[in-house]
Amino acid sequence: MVIFVTGGSGFIGSNFLNLFLPSFTEYQFVNIDKLTYAANPLNLEEVSSLKNYVFEKASISEYDQVDSLFTKYKPDVVINFAAESHVDRSIVGPADFITTNIKGTFNLLEACRKYWDSSKNKKLFYHISTDEVYGSLGDNGLFSEETGYDPRSPYSASKASSDHLVRAYYHTYGLPVVITNCSNNYGPYQFPEKLIPLVITNALEEKPLPVYGKGLNVRDWLYVEDHCRAVWLVMEKGRIGSTYNIGGGNEWKNIDLVNKICELLAEETSKDTDFYKKLITFVGDRPGHDYRYAIDSTKIAAELGWKPRETFNTGLRKTVRWYLQNPDWVNSVKTGEYKNWIDQNYRYREIK
Ligand code: NAD
Numbered sequence: 001m002v003i004f005v006t007g008g009s010g011f012i013g014s015n016f017l018n019l020f021l022p023s024f025t026e027y028q029f030v031n032i033d034k035l036t037y038a039a040n041p042l043n044l045e046e047v048s049s050l051k052n053y054v055f056e057k058a059s060i061s062e063y064d065q066v067d068s069l070f071t072k073y074k075p076d077v078v079i080n081f082a083a084e085s086h087v088d089r090s091i092v093g094p095a096d097f098i099t100t101n102i103k104g105t106f107n108l109l110e111a112c113r114k115y116w117d118s119s120k121n122k123k124l125f126y127h128i129s130t131d132e133v134y135g136s137l138g139d140n141g142l143f144s145e146e147t148g149y150d151p152r153s154p155y156s157a158s159k160a161s162s163d164h165l166v167r168a169y170y171h172t173y174g175l176p177v178v179i180t181n182c183s184n185n186y187g188p189y190q191f192p193e194k195l196i197p198l199v200i201t202n203a204l205e206e207k208p209l210p211v212y213g214k215g216l217n218v219r220d221w222l223y224v225e226d227h228c229r230a231v232w233l234v235m236e237k238g239r240i241g242s243t244y245n246i247g248g249g250n251e252w253k254n255i256d257l258v259n260k261i262c263e264l265l266a267e268e269t270s271k272d273t274d275f276y277k278k279l280i281t282f283v284g285d286r287p288g289h290d291y292r293y294a295i296d297s298t299k300i301a302a303e304l305g306w307k308p309r310e311t312f313n314t315g316l317r318k319t320v321r322w323y324l325q326n327p328d329w330v331n332s333v334k335t336g337e338y339k340n341w342i343d344q345n346y347r348y349r350e351i352k
């Protein structure tokens with residue numbers, strides 16, 4: 001069986017490949033990645049020489065490239081991790097989000113429609129999506145698979161749009177699809193533009209820890225390997241045409257989370273908690289900042305028996321240790337492009 005893993009050099013895709021590639025030698029994994037700023041070949045150092053792994057540098061936004069890869073490898077499964085994934089970047093410049101997240105998904109769907117005869121052997125188009133498509137919650141309630149779509153950032157609107165296209169191909173053409181919508185992931189190899197790795201790596205460099213607004217927004221955090229194990233389960237056993245929500249049942253206000261990271265850093269280094277907490281800096285809020293996300297994972301738990309293995313204490317400690325133990329990885333991503341982004345995103349945020 002040939003599995004296309006798009007975006008396999010990014011955060012979640014590389015965790016997925018690192019977790020499953022060594023054990024599932026009967027599967028051929030083809031990583032199709034454009035290698036944007038968010039990708040890092042170092043993420044796959046441990047698996048890239050394995051026989052069941054192939055890398056293809058290509059963009060899903062270019063139909064010709066997608067088409068020739070379908071001809072070359074004849075995939076049975078496509079798992080679409082590839083995306084522009086950072087909300088703040090989508091606010092500064094939405095164009096790439098439209099091109100990759102919408103047109104890229106469309107190109108993959110078109111290639112599946114052209115090459116797959118679903119009546120012959122089992123095929124699957126698996127679209128990786130986000131809870132952000134559901135919009136923003138108040139203090140109560142959870143997102144279920146029945147919650148209406150209400151995306152509010154260019155990022156979430158582009159992901160919602162791609163989800164709609166995937167469902168349209170299921171209903172119109174009978175394409176075998178499945179979609180999962182997951183909450184915030186954290187863990188090794190996450191690009192330090194996102195809150196948790198940004199806070200860890202800035203703290204280690206004794207730089208400000210920027211918290212948007214008053215830090216009261218709430219996110220539901222899931223260890224990345226728990227997300228990857230859910231993806232594997234859905235790939236093997238998920239009902240065609242279905243959607244599954246995946247969440248950690250682990251809600252944190254941003255400010256409480258940043259304080260917790262400071263406490264863990266103090267336990268793992270020679271500095272004390274106050275040293276790190278003094279770096280916390282409240283800055284201007286994200287425009288249209290969604291207040292709260294929280295996922296109801298009842299369906300995937302009941303139908304497929306999934307539940308997270310990692311607690312937040314164990315997962316966050318592993319994550320802090322990973323960034324402490326991998327300074328070369330951190331240095332390799334904190335390049336000129338990264339510095340430009342940090343300057344662009346934070347320079348004009350008013351300090352509160
Ligand atoms: P990421 O930004 O770390 O990685 C994205 C990867 O996609 C990179 O390797 C990049 O090079 C590649 N890519 C971008 N444009 C491409 C293109 N045109 N063609 C081929 N490859 C391209 O993202 P991530 O955090 O690993 O997220 C993966 C998926 O999971 C995304 O679809 C995202 O929307 C979704 N998701 C992420 C989270 C999260 O917390 N990170 C939560 C829920 C869902």
Ligand code: DAU
Pocket residue numbers: 085086087088129130131132182183184185193194195196198210211212213215217218219254286293
């Ligand atoms: O919910 C799933 C989504 O989670 C994924 O679809 C996205 O790809 C992923 O990036 C993530 O989106 P968020 O916007 O929630 O993640 P981020 O790490 O950027 O921000 C988490 C929270 O922290 C959010 O409320 C904004 C806040 N924040 C973020 C940054 C970068 C800060 O307070 N300061 C910061 O510097």
